[in-house]
Amino acid sequence: MSFLSAFKKDPSFLVKSAKKVKSVIDFLVNKMGWHPSPVARVPYMLSFSLKKRIIPRCSVIRFLLLKGLIKEEIFLFSVMMSPEKCYLDRFVFRYKGQAPQLLDILQGKLDLLELGLSFEEQLNTKLN
Numbered sequence: 001m002s003f004l005s006a007f008k009k010d011p012s013f014l015v016k017s018a019k020k021v022k023s024v025i026d027f028l029v030n031k032m033g034w035h036p037s038p039v040a041r042v043p044y045m046l047s048f049s050l051k052k053r054i055i056p057r058c059s060v061i062r063f064l065l066l067k068g069l070i071k072e073e074i075f076l077f078s079v080m081m082s083p084e085k086c087y088l089d090r091f092v093f094r095y096k097g098q099a100p101q102l103l104d105i106l107q108g109k110l111d112l113l114e115l116g117l118s119f120e121e122q123l124n125t126k127l128n
Contacts, residue, residue: 005040021046024054028076031119032058034127038076045080054080056106060091063105066117069095075128 024046028034039045048054057079064070082090092102104110112118 020050024048024050027054027058032062032127034076038128042077042081045076048080056108057087057091059105059112060102062112062119063099063102063115063117064091064095066121067099069098073128 025036025039027050028039029036045054061070061074061079065074078090079087088106092106095102101110101115105112105115
């Protein structure tokens, strides 16, 4: 990730704890497979809670991708920055018939391991 790029977009980037920033970047890049440049383009998302927003939303996306329900390119910005209602409409309610467990995944009542899935499985979809 370009430090200068992130700083220009969000100067408060400097005051976030290095551990938190590293944890979020590690999750988004190494677990989800996003390229570091989209993270640098939207450093504001580094302020989101890993446990309350990032992991739940990414778990839903990961489930949809692994089950083949989403095949198009997924943009980090649309996953992280969408208002709750838009996110729910686009990624949860749209697939309610094919995947009724999505709301439970998002709310943390069910995790991917319980479904026999993980963040280590390879994806065939491009993440940006």
